[in-house]
Structure formats: C-alpha cells, structure tokens
Amino acid sequence: MARRADGGIRLRPVGTHKRRQTAPTYSPAGTGCPAFEQAVENLYKGQNEEAFWTLMGALNYALEMETHVLVPLQTALTVHNMPAPWTEHPVPAEKAKGLQLWTLRNDKGRTWLPLFTSGAAACGDRSTAARPMADYTLQDAMELALSTPGIDGVVLDPWSHSATLDGALLNGLLHAGHTPEEPGDAEADAGKEAARKGCWEQAVECFEKAAELGSAMGLSRLADCIYKGRGTRPGRTQARRMWKEAAESGEVLSMIALGDDCAARGETGRALIWYRKAREAAARMPDIEYTPQVCLRMAQTETRYTSRKKALALAAEARQGFALLAREQEPDAAQWLAEAEQLIRELTAEPPAQPAAYDMDSLQLD
Structure with missing residues (x-):
C-alpha cells in the first residue's frame, strides 16, 4: 500500500515488489548447521x-x-x-x-x-x-x-x-586426537602435509605408499597428482582408472574428481551422477576435506535449477569450509573459494534459471 501524490491510497498487488536475493551466512542467523x-x-x-x-x-x-x-x-x-x-x-x-x-x-x-x-x-x-x-x-x-x-x-x-x-x-x-585408523592413513596424512608445503614429489611418494597399503584416500590423492602432473608425469587415463577404483571403496574426493573430469569433457549428465554419489557418501560422514566440495558442485549443477534459496545455503557452507582450508594452506582451496564466491554472485544477481536440458531424476551411469 502506498500514498498517491493526490493524497489517495494506491494498492500494490502482493508479490509485485522485487526483492534482491541475498547470500546467507554460515551461522545461526543464516544456514544453521x-x-x-x-x-x-x-x-x-x-x-x-x-x-x-x-x-x-x-x-x-x-x-x-x-x-x-x-x-x-x-x-x-x-x-x-x-x-x-x-x-x-x-x-x-x-x-x-x-x-x-x-x-x-x-x-x-x-x-x-x-x-x-x-x-x-x-x-x-x-x-x-x-x-x-x-x-x-x-x-x-x-x-x-x-x-x-x-x-x-x-x-x-x-x-x-x-x-x-x-x-x-x-x-x-x-x-580426542586424530589417530590413523586404517592401513595407509598415516602415509596419506604425510602426503597431504607435504602437499601443503608444495613438496609434490615427496607427496607423490607418500601417496604411493598409502595406496600400496590399501588406502583409498591415498589412491585418490595420487590420482589427483597424476591427473594434474604434480610431482610426477601426467596421465589422465591412468588417473581416471585409479579414481574409479577409489570410488568403489566409497572415497568421496574421487567421486568429485570423476564428476569434474566428466564436466570438463562436456558430459554434464554423467558429472551430476558422480556428484550425487559423492553427496550420498558424504552425508554418512561429513568432513571439511570434501563436504564443502560436494555442497558447491551440487549447488552449481542441480540445486540452482530447483531452489535458489537452497543453492545459496549450500554455497554459503562451501564458502565457509574453503575459507578455513585456505587459511590452512590446503592446495587448491583458494580456487574452490573463488568458485563459491562467484556462484554466490551469480545467484544473487541473475534472473531465475531455466530448467536443465536433461532429466536430472532419470540419469544413470552405464
């Protein structure tokens, strides 16, 4: 309801006032937990x-x-x-x-x-x-x-x-302190520490030892180094094979990596399937190491098309996690943080997104 210049009252229909969508914060007043x-x-x-x-x-x-x-x-x-x-x-x-x-x-x-x-x-x-x-x-x-x-x-x-x-x-x-529970976990942790320092050849050696001891985490991290050519010769076919083996053991980072690889090759539907599998695995045991990545990929590839509010909440959670990981000098955390902030800018500025060009509920892996 508003006043006219002549003193009368003008009624504004419900819903005609456009409100700019704002990004929630990862807090009790925003996303909660x-x-x-x-x-x-x-x-x-x-x-x-x-x-x-x-x-x-x-x-x-x-x-x-x-x-x-x-x-x-x-x-x-x-x-x-x-x-x-x-x-x-x-x-x-x-x-x-x-x-x-x-x-x-x-x-x-x-x-x-x-x-x-x-x-x-x-x-x-x-x-x-x-x-x-x-x-x-x-x-x-x-x-x-x-x-x-x-x-x-x-x-x-x-x-x-x-x-x-x-x-x-x-x-x-x-x-309670963190103590390695599975064979190869200690070696994988040593590899992650070397990676934070930028010692990629040392990291590769540690991840190789972890993978030999049966660590899916070590195998996934080793595949990432091979895919990107960090500390070793690049080999994307070999990396994909290793990621799939790690994914069969429930390793979440490998599922995200496989989704990213599919997306890079234009296979959007298959990428979403891997992200969904990662979301399901991460829900059972959330961890700052991979859950923010799951939140970001789901917001980018699915939720933004179904609920902008939910996509913003996922992006806010992702931004919180990546900011903390960047503070700890985690490799690639700054890049992930930039992606999360870019998505938030897009979601708070763009008009409602059109439906995806594929049926997201019927996608299946071969």
Whole structure:
C-alpha cells in the first residue's frame, strides 16, 4: 500500500515488489548447521548405534567448520512475551563473559546448557524466544559448559529434535586426537602435509605408499597428482582408472574428481551422477576435506535449477569450509573459494534459471 501524490491510497498487488536475493551466512542467523540437524533427525528415526555415530561425525564436522551457536543468557534485558532481536543480532561472546547463563534442569537434578543452531530453534519456546542470546563457536560453547561449575553438559536445540551431550561426550569431541585408523592413513596424512608445503614429489611418494597399503584416500590423492602432473608425469587415463577404483571403496574426493573430469569433457549428465554419489557418501560422514566440495558442485549443477534459496545455503557452507582450508594452506582451496564466491554472485544477481536440458531424476551411469 502506498500514498498517491493526490493524497489517495494506491494498492500494490502482493508479490509485485522485487526483492534482491541475498547470500546467507554460515551461522545461526543464516544456514544453521545442516549436517548436524540432519544427523539428529536421522537419530530420532533410526534409534540405533549407527545413527549415534553418524551424529558424532556430524558434530566433529561442525567443530571443523567453526560452527557458531546461540547460548541463552539470564539477564534483566529479557522482555517476556515479546519477540527479541537476539537471534539475528546476538551478544558477541566477548561481551557475554561474566553474564549468567540460562540453563535447564531435568527431573534427575542434572543441569544442562541449551545451545541453539538456528534462530528458529531458539524461538521454538516462549522461555527462550525473547531471551538474550550470546554468539559462541560450538567449540567455545562446549568448553564453557565444561568449565562452568554446576553444569553437567549441553543440549542442542531442546525444543525440537535435540541432542544431549554430557561431560564425557564433550571431552571426547573436543580433546580426542586424530589417530590413523586404517592401513595407509598415516602415509596419506604425510602426503597431504607435504602437499601443503608444495613438496609434490615427496607427496607423490607418500601417496604411493598409502595406496600400496590399501588406502583409498591415498589412491585418490595420487590420482589427483597424476591427473594434474604434480610431482610426477601426467596421465589422465591412468588417473581416471585409479579414481574409479577409489570410488568403489566409497572415497568421496574421487567421486568429485570423476564428476569434474566428466564436466570438463562436456558430459554434464554423467558429472551430476558422480556428484550425487559423492553427496550420498558424504552425508554418512561429513568432513571439511570434501563436504564443502560436494555442497558447491551440487549447488552449481542441480540445486540452482530447483531452489535458489537452497543453492545459496549450500554455497554459503562451501564458502565457509574453503575459507578455513585456505587459511590452512590446503592446495587448491583458494580456487574452490573463488568458485563459491562467484556462484554466490551469480545467484544473487541473475534472473531465475531455466530448467536443465536433461532429466536430472532419470540419469544413470552405464
């Protein structure tokens, strides 16, 4: 509704005002933490040990991604029965130091610190909808709970599908060191460290040893070096064969690489199939090493054609992961980050995309 120059009222039909699509941030006010939220939902559906360990994997991923959460505070600023801006504009962690935490107490006398992964989750109950919230990284919030006397653990998103983590689980998630679990993992890790330093010949030697010991990760990394000619003679046919062998073992990076190779040769449909396979494999155990790549490729090749909002959320998650990997000098992370930022610019500027030229639901590998 708007005023005319002559003082009358002009009615504007609903939906005629165009709004510029903006990119969400990887935060409680933006994307939340999709991997964690999906893992909790699956835990409630499955109620089994496998679903529990999937949740632990999602929480590890959330920690790797420096995910932020909202922590409720007990202050005189609370305005009851009124929506508060704290979920969108939370109190910075440094200003929240010393303020009393708002906690929950169960019928067994144990006290839990609620953590919220999104603003919507925080507004799920009147007791927190208007309560001031502090912005903490998930790691800092967990450590806060461990270091605060009288708090037995945390409960994430208590008003919906929730996950309760006692002190033992928090300690395990925060302080368990990475130890190679499979043959060749140590050699593959050594190769990755050499690659970060730009010592590609040394990296190739390590990846070769890892592959000989049966490491699919080492085989996939070795194939990448051969495909790009890093530290060894290039050989794309050989690299494709090695990637397919690693992909059969469920190695996600090899699936992404095969998709990229198909895309480079103009085989768009086959590329999408490999990206979908990578998405399915990554969903079981998300990891900053490959999940941001999966998010970006799915946003680029499929989601942008079905939901710009979902594509932007995937791109925001990808951008967060690549920024962290670039900070750690991970090879190619800066290039992936540039791709994610370019996609975000395209999605926030372009008109709605036309449907893809192929039926995405019926694609199959030979």
